[in-house]
Amino acid sequence: MKSHRLPSGPLHDAAETCGAGVPTVMMFVQSLHGISHNKIEDTKEEHLELGVTAFDTLADKAMQWIAR
Numbered sequence: 001m002k003s004h005r006l007p008s009g010p011l012h013d014a015a016e017t018c019g020a021g022v023p024t025v026m027m028f029v030q031s032l033h034g035i036s037h038n039k040i041e042d043t044k045e046e047h048l049e050l051g052v053t054a055f056d057t058l059a060d061k062a063m064q065w066i067a068r
Contacts, residue, residue: 029043029050
């Protein structure tokens with residue numbers, strides 16, 4: 001499996017909340033047809049579910065690591 005770096009140019013809400021001291025994460029999932037930051041942007045529900053599941057797994061592992 002090959003991975004790619006994806007720079008993020010636009011300032012997202014996460015940048016504002018993080019700057020206010022609120023712990024923040026950004027989750028990126030595939031947009032249909034590669035369209036992003038547009039009113040017709042859309043994402044398959046199963047891709048959203050995979051993103052949330054991946055974040056939940058990461059958070060769970062981090063909490064287990066901290067508890068050790």
